[in-house]
Amino acid sequence: MSLVPRGSLFDFDHFFDNFRTPAIFSDKEGGHLVPRIEVKEKADQYLISAELPGVKKEDIHVTLDNGVLTLEAESHQEDKEEKDGKIIRQERRYGRFSRSFNLGSDVMDSDINAKFDNGVLTLTIPRHELPPPTSRRIDIS
Template sequence: MSLVPQILSEVFPQFQATNEVSASANARIDWKETPEAHVFKADLPGLKKEEVKVEVEEGRVLQISGERAAEKEDKNDIWHRMERGRGKFLRRFYLPENTKTDEVKATMENGVLTVTVPKKEVKKPEAKTIEITG
């Protein structure tokens, strides 16, 4: 388990990366970094793309939110167990400086939301040779 979300939460308390989710509708999200992008994958079974919102706030905060509605109940139904999450969910991730937040793309297929945040090319500082005199 990565310490990055915990460290970010300590350094930037306003941008909690964990524990901002309703316990009843926890959206589990993977975050990986490739050479080209930061890729987020969220398991959102049963949700339609219209029920999910992906935003970039305050420049570099990726926010994924939505709501899983409760099933309609019939007076004659007898529930034996309710384990599937329902309710609102909200997750925020503080993106690194090397991201192109104006080029974020999101797709949803078979209940899996994939958010791709392209990375900027980081230029290596050029070394300047200093002539030694004396």
């Protein structure tokens, strides 16, 4: 129970609620949620991990198009009726997001392995050696 009236100068519990977080510290990018991503490049593969708390496996879509890997996901807000009280503050994030990575032409979609465990999506993307460009002299007749 708070003895300080809400909205007063001494209401420290809600003092910082109206300040905006600078964009570099925000979890939003252009109105969309941005998951925390880790990308590792090894000699023979890429490893991408994405934190997706609250997202169901069926709401995650990964595509590879012309060497660009796109990760799309959506988390839904649960609509439930509160019988024993009301929600005073809610800091969970809901929404749709998309991230894209240009991996180049040395990856194939059929080789990508995706695993989703405890809210973390892990993609293992093997790299293939491209044949070196060849050159040959063309005779002119």
